[in-house]
Amino acid sequence: MEWFLAHATVNEIAVLAMFLMFIWMLFRGIPVAMALVGVSLVFILISQIALDPYRSVFRDVIAFDRVGLEYQRLLALSGRLFGSIVKNPVLVALPMFIFMGLMLDQSGVAQRMMHSMQKLFGGLRGGLSLTVLLIGIILAASTGVIGASVTLLGVMALPAMMAQNYSKPIATGTIASAGTLGILIPPSIMLVIMSDQLAISLGDLFMGALFPGLILGALYIVFIVIYGFVSPKSMPAPERVEAIHWAEVRDVLLAVIPPLFLILLVLGSIFAGIATPTEASGLGAAGATLLAALNGKLNYKVLKEVSRSTLNTSGYIVGIFLAANFFAFVLRRYGGDEIIELMVGNAFDEPYMTVLFILFIVFLLGFLLDWIEITIIIMPLMLPIIIGLNLDIPGFDQVRDPSVVWFAILVAVTLQTSFLTPPVGFALFYLKGVCPPGVTLGHIYRGIIPFVILQLIGLFIVFEFPALTTWLPSVAYAD
Template identity: 35%
Template sequence: MSIEILTLLFFGSLLFFLLLGLPLAFVLGGVSVIFLYFTWGFDSFYMVASQIWGTMGSFTLVAIPLFVFMAMILERTGVARDLYKMMHLWFGGLRGGLAIGTLAICAVFAAMVGISGAAVVAMGTIALPSMLERGYDKRMALGVINTGGGWGILIPPSILMILYALITGVSVGKMFAAGILPGVLLMVLTTLYIVIRCALQPELAPALPKEERASWGEKLRAVRAVLLPIGVVVMVLGSIMGGITTPTEAAAMGVLGALISAAVYGELKWPVMQEAAIRTFKLTGMIMWILFAAHAFSAAYQSMGAQALIEGLMAMIPGGPWGIIISMMLITFLLGMVLDPVGIMMITLPVFIPIVQSLGFDPIWFGILFVINMEIGYMTPPFGFNLFYLKGVVPPSISMNDIYKSIIPFVLVEIVGLALIMIFPEIATYLPDLFF
């Protein structure tokens, strides 16, 4: 059977079972195993088992449950509430100040938890009612929370970056370092958008009345709220960048920081620890199945010889190497609208990464572009996860249509940031080169 027919049958089978609503990890792993058997016979299963055994022995893998546990603990502390109070006092006197402050909190949260969704739920619960009460346009408020909440997978530590490193073989530390400046860039671009939009349309995000603004004494006292989050961030990122710990050891330090935070806020209780541990076990178990499916897919894909077919198709794309990279970004963007980011990684990375490397592009730089696309996927309809996290905490007066419409300008801002990183790769590669 020709490679073209095998490829059509393979991806057609994946699409068919996904449309039936079956879990992606089991569809991808199951279809891959079946195709492996009919392509190479029973002995091909040893190849998959060998790859999985090698991955299970990876020290880096330990970082995933540690970062997840850290995120689950921090979710239950009062960190987000105190951060919002501080940002309210410092930025409330500006037009759009509460929106800018919310973005800053989301960035801090992203640097602590490593997953998307935590900041969306926290800010949807705390910041959204405050902004609506003070006359903010609901779409502006929703868009800010949705955008900032997605930074959890870009600003390190990031679970998605760890998975990218495991699948592609790049350094986790380099991926973490590469995510810092792009995260800052997206925050600056989004802040500029809010400032300019509020200058042109002041009614969208009015400043607080003078009687509600804080004195300098109140502002300085409120700064204490950021000391604990900054301490956690320094424990994790500072130890990695300073060469003191590996990313896995830094994850353990992050758990220690989260436990200290919980103790300070009086939340270090058995029910909290139990719930965090159970949720960590569930999420880690899912990730293990995803890694199994990724290895099975990679083995099936390679055994069919589809690499040459894909490379031939990519060579037909106009625009040379950059045309291929842009096509990959477009494919990833479209997949992000309908699939889970981890599933997209499993399907695309075994295909994309060999081509990216053969074209002479840096896989770390490509990884940041990929993660930003996944972040955009979290906030784009119809199936962006952040949209549904947000719907779960908004007042009944806000419809799903409002949430969908709110993200349009913010997605455009993110795409501008993506384009800038493509044009100026140093934004992503400068810190990895400096620290490693």
């Protein structure tokens, strides 16, 4: 740190100070949007004092280069924020997908799947864990709301797993990891935000994330099967096992068909080119509402709660959008984007090592920040670096910006870990809130360790085989 302060320019020190002040305010419990705006206002004030002609001595001591935070620029910023964020048609999909996920959680579909799959797989060693993972994959492809998925799986599955003497770490780790798959498997609200921040096609991101998300789910399932044989006491089979009849298989099919229909309605319409992601989000919201009505769960109270939760979540995200853009504007006036581009882009001569370095930074930030802050603040700063690397993602010319799509999916897989890594892993706290007595945060922390390792293995697979993210979009655009 002393070497940096001795050799850095005043602008570089100011950029570092902005990030450190932001993190300090977060640890003080200040809301994210307020922290971003507060830091920005402080450094606007500093720039005005330093450039005040009546304080020439102070100006000479703090000699900022090209800050340019004049009143006229700040006045014009409000119009830019309104035009680029509030009126952005891509972000219309955000509240619709949130509404779809929350309404599906209220529809009773997940409870029906859990009940029927427990009868089918409950007699197997690790059968309840497999049930949780399969339901987690289906919910991920039809909801994308992490808090609701983790809470729902915890309420439904954890008591049954405890009653069957499952190891507390493996039970809680399975539920927490299965619930977070929705942030990667489309339709994902994180991909909607990435599409806006990176200015790339949301359809490309949805198609590009499908195989990596399924691979991650498959890694979880393989791990549970192997772990069940290696440590049978951790996931014991029930003492009394009833024979499986065709009635149980039929019940599972009837329970799975409605969410699969919703997935086909949303993702199928996008992949087939019938609807844009924004239009498909409306179809998904209507489809989830229809499922709730068919299951007898739709009433005024449910509709009011889902609508209010959608408004709260959407408002929270849009508020961070506006604050982060304000923060980014001030940061750029200090030359922050150029400083970060030089520091990160020139760290390695090998382009792919630079990509790994960025992913390592994102992984570390996941311990401290939520995925929303990382996506909105960090991704636009890294975009020029990725474009400047001129990465060669061969064989799929039909995909627009294939290197950016590949990079976005890599970051999305990396951000899976942010939900499971303390101290800010939100999935851990969602799950702890519904755990029965006797299940501690220590059990949850131990339980997520193998799944974080599996997420890193999945990240390595996607890094080594970029075609996993670009093949499906290339097929869709082949004609």
